[in-house]
Amino acid sequence: MxxxxxxxxxxxxxxxxxxxxxxxxxxxxxxxxxxxISGNKWRKLKHPLEHARKENKSLLVTFGGAWSNHLLATACAGAKFGFRTYGFVRGDVVENPVLKLCQLFGMELHFVSREYYRDKKALFYTHFANSKDAYFIDEGGYGLLAAQGxxxxxxxxxxxxxxxxxxxxxxxxxxxxxxxxxxxxxxxxxxxxxxxxxxxxxxxxxxxxxxxxxxxxxxxxxxxxxxxxxxxxxxxxxxxxxxxxxxxxxxxxxxxxxxxxxxxxxxxxxxxxxxxxxxxxxxxxxxxxxxxxxx
CATH class of the missing domain: 3.40.50.1100 (Rossmann fold)
Structure with missing residues (x-):
């Protein structure tokens, strides 16, 4: 736990x-x-993070827009619980306070076009298919484990x-x-x-x-x-x-x-x-x- x-x-x-x-x-x-790690973002991250730890994963990979609360929550949770974090960001390269906070918490950001962003599973496997450490978390934390939380x-x-x-x-x-x-x-x-x-x-x-x-x-x-x-x-x-x-x-x-x-x-x-x-x-x-x- x-x-x-x-x-x-x-x-x-x-x-x-x-x-x-x-x-x-x-x-x-x-x-x-x-x-x-606020509100439903914590609720949705809790069980995926526990599952990632049980699976001996050390890198959380997730997705969001340039102002994503989910990206920020994941970045902070990674810093708190000892995971590295990687975020695919939808759209052109930009700077803003939310993304700066993500980077301060140690998240590596990768900006991708809206077209490539649509297929998140493909993005994950293209970049992390050979990684035993990477753990996929969908945009916004969507998923059955998140609903459980x-x-x-x-x-x-x-x-x-x-x-x-x-x-x-x-x-x-x-x-x-x-x-x-x-x-x-x-x-x-x-x-x-x-x-x-x-x-x-x-x-x-x-x-x-x-x-x-x-x-x-x-x-x-x-x-x-x-x-x-x-x-x-x-x-x-x-x-x-x-x-x-x-x-x-x-x-x-x-x-x-x-x-x-x-x-x-x-x-x-x-x-x-x-x-x-x-x-x-x-x-x-x-x-x-x-x-x-x-x-």
Whole structure:
């Protein structure tokens, strides 16, 4: 087992809208797990890193865009747990604070064209087929072991909630939460907020990741604000107001869209009075570094 103690409490946030609608909203503060191995990034890395260690692998190879929280989390985790790290970065050679941090933690970066980046397995085998030390970790940590780590959120909760919300990129976190809820046989409605346009593909990903029963899952496909890393003025204004009112820092890529969705559904009376709601804060606050000019 990896030697890593972390702190992720449940914290209630009280806003006039929630009180008016008779709804209690709690946040699972996975953003407090670690400054860089943050939120669902730790959840998704935990079991792959344990597996890599059991397999006597010493080099973690993974993938991401130029502002990838996953690349940064993997780089930091490698430094913490004694792995070398290598990151394939999608697109032209650039410099930014996130990639600089990756390098500070010891990650070797390799920029590749978007065309070559599409086939990640091919990239891995082209460069590391003869390496006995290399261990493949998919973009965003996607995979069955990652979903297993995310499922453990449910066992940490102090009680059962009527609704549980999370942001969705690859669908791994949502799959893990679904598995955890199904294992506990809770009647909780699980809500996924895809941050990509056309997020309906998440249903297929849930099946691939072992979610047999999707009856309790609702996908909210209209809160992507134009697609990945896209924003609109109303999202930015919401984030500014929410952060001022709650002291809870969120960003426009994932968690801003997530909390906007929760707020909007409550305002539209789509959550019943008397309900308890849990929102998973999945961390990734370094995403703010690439978006501060929008504020």
């Amino acid at each position: 990896l030697d890593f103690d972390f702190y992720s409490p449940e914290e209630e946030i009280v806003l006039p809208l929630y009180e008016e609608c008779g709804i209690r909203v709690f946040v699972k503060r996975d953003d407090l797990i670690h400054p860089y 995310c499922s453990e959120v449910i066992n940490e909760l102090n009680g059962r909630y009527d609704h549980c919300f999370c942001a969705c990129g690859t669908g791994t976190t949502l799959a893990g939460l679904a598995i955890g809820i199904n294992n506990r046989q809770w009647p909780t409605t699980l809500h996924g907020v895809p941050i990509l346009k056309g997020g309906g593909f998440i249903r297929d990903e849930l099946t691939k990741l072992g979610v047999v029963n999707q009856a309790q899952i609702r996908l909210h496909l209209d809160y992507h604000f134009g697609g990945y890393a896209k924003t609109k003025p109303e999202l930015i204004e919401f984030i500014k107001a929410f952060t001022r009112q709650t002291s809870l820092l969120i960003e426009p890529i994932y968690t801003g869209k997530l909390f906007y969705t929760v707020h909007h559904l409550i305002a539209q009376k789509q959550i019943a009075r008397g309900s308890t709601v849990l929102v998973l804060h999945s961390g990734g606050l370094t995403g703010l570094l690439g978006t501060l000019n929008r504020f």
